[in-house]
Amino acid sequence: MADQFAPAEGDSIPEMRVTPDKYLPHRYAGASGDFNPIHIDNDFAQMVGLPRNILHGLYSMAQVARAQTEAAGGDPRSLRRLSVQFRGMGVPEEEIVVTGTVREVDGDTVIVDTQAEQAGNGIIRNAEAELRL
C-alpha cells in the first residue's frame, strides 16, 4: 500500500503532528456520538473546574492509532491491538505530537511503545500498539 516498513527494535516510528482546531470537538462529538458537554461547551467545562472544553480522550487515542497505521504503510488492517492510558487533558488549538519506539519485532508482529503529548504534557501515556505487517 505504501513504503516498506521494516522496523528494528529501538527504531522510532515517524512522528505525527496534528493541531485540532477550535471546532474539532464538535465534529468529533457528531462523528462519535459522544456529546458530553465538557467537550463541546466551554462555559460548562469551566463551571466544573476545567481550564476550558477538552478533547475527547478517544479522539486523542484515534491520533495515536493513525500514527501507527501510517507508520505501517496506511493499511488499517496492520493495527491489531492498541492499549492506552488517558492522562492529563487534551485541549483544542494546541498541537498534538505522537511518538513511538519499536520495542519488539517477532516475525511479522511489531510491538510499539507510543504516547501523545501537547506542549510537553502527556495526554496519552503508556500506550502499546501491536502491528502486523
Added chain:
Amino acid sequence: MPVETKAVGKEYPPVGYEVGLEKIREYANAVGESGDVHRDREAAKAAGFRDVVAPPMFTVVYSSPALGPAILDPDVGINLAAMVHGGQEFVWGEPVCAGDVITTSSRVKEIFEKDGKGFYVFESTSVNQDGDEVVRATWTNIVRGV
C-alpha cells in the same frame, strides 16, 4: 468506603449497529484519516475490502452504545460526576465495512479500589453479521474519592 463489587460478571443485552458509508466518511474526516479506502468504494475493493472500510478507531461508534447501560447501572454504582476515562484497549479482528451489521455485548469485568480510587473495568465484544469477531474492548473508568 469500599467499592461495591456485586456487579462483577454481570452481562448486558447486545446492541446492534448498522454501519453506513457516510458515517465512515464523517468519522474519517473528524479524526483525519485521509486514506481513500475510508471514502471510495472502488479504492476499498481494490485494496481487498468488501466495501468502504472503517478506520480501526471507528470501533467507538458502534460499541460505545453497548457500554451505556453498564456504566449507568445502579448495581455498578458509579458516581458519574467523579468519573474519568482512565484507559482503553481494543483488539481488532475482521475489518468493519459499510453495510456490516455489528452486534456488541458488554459485561462488568472487574471492580476494585486502589489508592482511594474506584476502578470499574468493562469488557465488550463486537461481532459482524457473519459471526466474525471485529473487536474486543476493555474500558477502564476511574472514580475519584470512593
